[in-house]
Amino acid sequence: MIKEFIKGDLEIVLSTMNRDSLDFLIPMFPFSHFSNFSILIVNQTQPDKLVVSNYPSIRIVNSFEKGLSKSRNTGIKNAKGKIVLIADDDEVFKEGFENTILEAYNKYPEAVSICFALEDFNGFLLKKYPSKTKLQLSFLDICSILSIEISFKKATFDQLNSMFDTNFGLGSPFMMGEEAIFLSDWKQQKQIVISVPKVIASHSRLSTDDKLNFKQRYYVQGAFLTRVSKHGYYKGVFLKLFFDLKQNKIKIKQLYAALKSANKGKIDFIQMKK
Known part of the structure; x- marks a missing residue:
């Protein structure tokens, strides 16, 4: 099988706030230095508090807007990777996560978006995931997906220009639901969104819904x-x-x-x- 995607094709698009250094990346990659990965950071901040990068693989957009969906949109529009992985600044990636994602896209070339699984910090699955790859996601399936489980092909995004709805998500009038809207918009356009229940990162169980x-x-x-x-x-x-x-x-x-x-x-x- 010819591999369409190879190492280096994945770019992590990461949302954060008020950073003035890259130190927060260190615990996110406990198995390797963060500069070994392609990362685009959207830092929502003030003009007097900017973050800069001295690493070619780490790009920065210092944004003066507020709202998580606005941050996601800014990051995705500026992404250069063939595959985009949405990320937050409080998750910890698993060793081999990049290979897991690229292998999934090479195995399921028809998928434009693949959603993966997460663990909590005790090693337990964050929620109930399908026992095997699911090639047809229902509306209920989509409603349970977290934004940091989502990856997608950048070329398809550029073609469809389907953004996160900025009325939804943290810092917006309606504080949740932005990821389900994002994926449901894609499905309404007949794009193939699948779920591969392989763990790529750890994250806290606490969610916006809990607050x-x-x-x-x-x-x-x-x-x-x-x-x-x-x-x-x-x-x-x-x-x-x-x-x-x-x-x-x-x-x-x-x-x-x-x-x-x-x-x-x-x-x-x-x-x-x-």
Whole structure:
């Protein structure tokens, strides 16, 4: 089999804030010096606090915008690698992660985006992943994917120009859901997104969802479902209510407030788009 992608074709696009040195990269690559990898850092900062690189493999964009989705878009637009891996500044990569990613793209050349698996810092899988490669991801599959599990072919991104929706994600009006919107936009354009459940990095279990109360979560969910589904809004809300009740994430007495918050998110998103 002819390998389309080889070592050096992967570029890590990493979002961070207020850095003035590259020292934060050291614990992210415990098995090797970070300069052995191609990394593009988007540092959201102030004009008096910039980070610079003396390594040819490490490029920097000091950005004065705010918002995680804006950071992702800036990084992806400036990426030069054939394969882009989205990253945060608080994950720790596994030895051999680059080979894992490139081998997956060579094995599944039809895929334009491949999502991988993560562990927590105790070595346990961050969530329940498919037991084997999944070549057809459902909407529910996409909704559970984290941004730092996502990789994709840069050429396809350049062709489609499908950006992260800056209304969603940390620092935006709706604080979650940006990665699911990103992937669902690709699937709506008939692009092939697959899941290869091989671990590429470790990350904390704490997520944005854990930091929000149930009203805030449903407010975002209402906006998210309005964004990704023209006709499935109520189905999506009731499915989430059902699963949250089943998993004791909300109580029966909270149902009305959850629905009200979801509708508020829906209305606010529609008004924002106008």
